[in-house]
Amino acid sequence: MPLRSVVCTIPSMKLSVISALLTASAASAFNPAFLPGNRSVSLLHSIPGLPRLPTLDELLQRRQTAALNLNDIQSDIIVGQQKIQELFYFFAIADVPTFKQKLSSTIAPIITSAQQMLSVTTQPLAAVNIAFSQSGLTALGVTDNMSSSEFASGMFSGNIVLGDVSADWEPVFKGTEIHGVFIVASDTSANVDAQVGKLESALGSSINKLYTLQGNSRPGDQAGHEAFGYLDGIGQPAISGFATPIPGQGVVQPCVILAGLDGDIQQTARPAWSVGGSFLAFRQLEQKVPEYNKFLLDNAPPAAGLTVQQRADRFGARLFGRWKSGVPVDLFPDADNPAAVTNTSLVNDFDFTHAGFDFATDQTHCPFAAHIRHMRPRADASNFNPAGNAIMRAGIPYGPEVTPAEASSNTSSLARGFAFVAYQSNLNKGFVELQSGWANQINAFSKALSPGFDAIIGQHILGGARWVTGMDPTNPALNISLPFQFVVARGGEYFFAPPISALSGRLAM
């Protein structure tokens, strides 16, 4: 059942398809930051089960109604899913006048737009996006109020509210020294490295590299699956006028993801240059994969007729709300059905209600505490409109596969996890509400039986005990303790990904 979309309208900007095609070749070969070369295959995966992106042809046919300036919107914001190789390059601006001059003349022309990404023929060899933190804007002399207290203070100052343990954070994220991040994506790490080399030589000593995180899609049949093994990226919102929603997909107006558009509650407060940009919440989330697997085996609720491994698999699926294949437990409560994930007319088409079952108490299908139910409550939130809390996720796994030694010792010795990226026009309603207001709460949606934490990402802000209920379909009150974090927050930062025009406009002045 589709969610009601938030009440807001699309502003009257024109979709200029022809100029987009020109933009694709606008970055001159004489630009030192430009990585020359033609592309014959897409730099994005095509993963069965994930919502399909619109093609350029479809947008052309719909251009009377589509009204987003896709040439000015950075690609990662709305076409950032299903990437193969990606590097997050965090930097500080060392020489402001030189950086501004190069931002305008050299960097702006190579920043990849959403429209460029929609066709292989216009995709660059490596996509490049850029975003700035509050301290980055301040360094650039841009003092406009961005109307976001979270952005203004930076993620570290708010990490307690998120439930993080500061001591777990990477030193680089502890403070506000990161001014910006380049996000470079391609289908090969060689392309990513070559593009990063171009950026570094073009910018020279005007920036200092502070930190990098290399993301990569997992190998073989795990492509599209996060490190615990579950298919990721299914429950994305469909932006009205851009994507054609599949049944059950949340439909949101563009103003939920892009800042300054009609319907953005802070619209009048946004500086003009920022319209069409988006706030980016970045999180480095380490995943304790062997430990998680052992926890499932040791704590799976009893189930007649199932082996220990089958009970563990069902337990994991109930913690997430989806089986590893991506199939929702709300529709397939008893066993995985991997073939069904390619059926786009059902993979998102559920709202946790079932005829003949008491919605207030029934957990035989999907537990109240499941990650996807915490993150998108569907019918649980009938008293408000959760489409306004939607985020566009564009993260990617990082780190190596679990080694045989780690698997047999049930202990992580190598760091792996998720480079989490979420875009939204309002951090307070988006990432912050999802993490602090929903995942970290034991009863965000007022159930009679307190469901417990989001077992995957929920954190206790005082470091207290965490637990879940609802994991045993025959005994929903069974309380299972979560003795450690399967996901450990290693830090992050809030950024603003500006419209491309601002890079040679306000931000370069």
Ligand code: HEM
């Ligand atoms: C390492 C940490 C995380 C892992 C392993 C993880 C994994 C997953 C998986 C497997 C799904 C189901 C597939 C899908 O719908 O895409 C999912 C859905 C989702 N996750 Fe996470 N996630 C993580 C962190 C987060 C965080 C930090 C947030 C936001 C605060 C978040 C928000 C969401 C949302 C909004 C959905 C879609 C729910 C829906 O529409 O049904 N996730 N996640």
